[in-house]
Amino acid sequence: MTSTDLTLSPAAARRLHDLGAAEGRPLMLRVAVEGGGCSGFQYQFDLVDEAQPDDLRIERDGAAALVDEMSLVLLKGSEIDYVDELAGAEFKVRNPNAKSSCGCGVSFSI
Structure with a gap:
């Protein structure tokens, strides 16, 4: 299944x-997206070989990200990015729904 919301x-x-x-x-x-972190919700990233039957698949240039339907509600309109900065390299979610986030950028509130 694919979605253009992410x-x-x-x-x-x-x-x-x-x-x-x-x-x-x-x-x-x-x-x-899981409950927890210092702001209420936190992002979880994993590298996997295969999709689960209920995963939503987001593709670009032959690469794919997978999101479950429950997480998609909190990620609607977001962009999954990869940043390589002085502090480190990591996947990040640029989430327009997040009202606030913690200093590490892994947890957020809506």
Whole structure:
């Protein structure tokens, strides 16, 4: 299943291709929202080989991210990005629904 409510940035797609090439197999990024963190919700990122039957698939340039339907409600309109900064490199969610987030950027509130 696919959805246009969530997008994958070109940088995130490139990083997924690079990670898959290093592993010698295609990898997908699973993004989920869970309760917890210092702001109420937190993002969970995992690299996986295959989708679950109820996953929504977001694609760009042959790379894919997977999101469950419950998480998609909190991620609607967001972009999954990959940033490489002085403080470190990581996947990030740019979520327009987040009213506030913690300093680490992993947890947020709505």
